[in-house]
Amino acid sequence: MSDTGHDTTGHPYDHLTPDVLLDAMEEAGFHINGRIFPLNSYENRVYQVGIEDSPSVIAKFYRPGRWSREQIAEEHAFSLELVEAEVPIVAPLTLANGDTIGEHNGFWFAVFPQRGGQAPDTSExxxxxxxxxxxxxxxxxxxxxxxxxxxxxxxxxxxxxxxxxxxxxxxxxxxxxxxxxxxxxxxxxxxxxxxxxxxxxxxxxxxxxxxxxxxxxxxxxxxxxxxxxxxxxxxxxxxxxxxxxxxxxxxxxxxxxxxxxxxxxxxxxxxxxxxxxxxxxxxxxxxxxxxxxxxxxxxxxxxxxxxxxxxxxxxxxxxxxxxxxxxxxxxxxxxxx
Missing domain, CATH: 1.10.510.10 (Transferase(Phosphotransferase) domain 1)
Known part of the structure; x- marks a missing residue:
């Protein structure tokens, strides 16, 4: 895949339409219900995606040209290594391709389980x-x-x-x-x-x-x-x-x-x-x-x-x-x- 995978018209994220996002999730093996909610993320694009008869998941579409596939793979491998050692961290899910990294329409993406909570009170x-x-x-x-x-x-x-x-x-x-x-x-x-x-x-x-x-x-x-x-x-x-x-x-x-x-x-x-x-x-x-x-x-x-x-x-x-x-x-x- 090229650095961007897109034509030079506009910004790369202009091409990340709801249809592209939903198609990527379907290819990744998720039965989506059509509900998409963008989350506050500016470096990448991150969405809460509704799944049929299952909890929602978090889909993260990496900014084109920022990280290589090898660098993303190291991020994911480190997450999984921490999980194996029982360090509490949210690691990516395995997709239909057998990997934690998906590719669709020029975007690398990953899917994570949704987790809730509040920021810690560091005054305690x-x-x-x-x-x-x-x-x-x-x-x-x-x-x-x-x-x-x-x-x-x-x-x-x-x-x-x-x-x-x-x-x-x-x-x-x-x-x-x-x-x-x-x-x-x-x-x-x-x-x-x-x-x-x-x-x-x-x-x-x-x-x-x-x-x-x-x-x-x-x-x-x-x-x-x-x-x-x-x-x-x-x-x-x-x-x-x-x-x-x-x-x-x-x-x-x-x-x-x-x-x-x-x-x-x-x-x-x-x-x-x-x-x-x-x-x-x-x-x-x-x-x-x-x-x-x-x-x-x-x-x-x-x-x-x-x-x-x-x-x-x-x-x-x-x-x-x-x-x-x-x-x-x-x-x-x-x-x-």
Missing amino acids: PDMLWRLGQWLGQLHNIGARTPFRHRPTLDLMTGLENEARYLTESGRIPDDLRPAWDSLIPDLLTHAGQRVDDAGQVDTVRLHGDCHAGNILVRDEQMLFVDLDDCRQGPAIQDLWLLLNGDEKERALQFSELMEGYETFRDFNRRERYLIEPLRCYRQISHAAWLARRWDDPAFPKFFPWFAQPRFWSDQILALREQLAALQAPPINPSGPY
């Missing part, structure tokens, strides 16, 4: 302790073998590339360019110093985007979802997004996470130095993601503020605050950790 110490336990087990599985096709999180190269892309994109208002142009070198310098402070760290296969919105809790049961961003990287990448609040609150939260995590896996404490560079990378890469996806009709519709000058003034202010965080000491866990 016991919740963080339990999350730490599961992440320690997830990383034990992730450390068995490296990914061969999925990307590796190269923090400084990624940060430099995304910052350069935004600088050259023409989207930053002219009157804000001097502030942006003077800020970015300082951010890169101090992020690089923190990466140097961390030193050499091991990498494992990661969830990659482990924030509270990608974790479901129901009846005291926890479930990780959406491995679309899984990659090779340092363990801290799956931990820092669960921290919020002021410095004292984050320190307490980190202690709880670590107490649970180290029940199953040792943690290299120098990885704490990577938290603020990773936060900086996420801020800048999010803006670059919006810029790269602006030709997708869903993005101007759901992110209209990105086209406003106010977005860039707010972004510069947030990055100035991030520069101060990069210059501060790393998080200092309190409590038994």
Whole structure:
């Protein structure tokens, strides 16, 4: 299959019509009842699809050109490996072709069981302790073998590339360019110093985007979802997004996470130095993601503020605050950790 599998008219997702979606599901072996409900997903297209005499399923149509088939297969294999190890994660279903990956009309797609629940309350110490336990087990599985096709999180190269892309994109208002142009070198310098402070760290296969919105809790049961961003990287990448609040609150939260995590896996404490560079990378890469996806009709519709000058003034202010965080000491866990 080509990178897109589509003609050059319009955006590739213009070709993902309801008929195409339903035909794909029928070919995959599902007896659909015609009910389709789009879910909030912008990078891919994700739908709740009704099935005759059975619970609904979730169909995910991968963005053309983003992942190769080999990379999607590694995502699925990692999910199934975690399930086999009894780590609670939603893995793809096997389709009529005997595989977890379907192909229809130029789209790779996968189907998942529908699962319900709420995001975890990460202000609760016991919740963080339990999350730490599961992440320690997830990383034990992730450390068995490296990914061969999925990307590796190269923090400084990624940060430099995304910052350069935004600088050259023409989207930053002219009157804000001097502030942006003077800020970015300082951010890169101090992020690089923190990466140097961390030193050499091991990498494992990661969830990659482990924030509270990608974790479901129901009846005291926890479930990780959406491995679309899984990659090779340092363990801290799956931990820092669960921290919020002021410095004292984050320190307490980190202690709880670590107490649970180290029940199953040792943690290299120098990885704490990577938290603020990773936060900086996420801020800048999010803006670059919006810029790269602006030709997708869903993005101007759901992110209209990105086209406003106010977005860039707010972004510069947030990055100035991030520069101060990069210059501060790393998080200092309190409590038994």
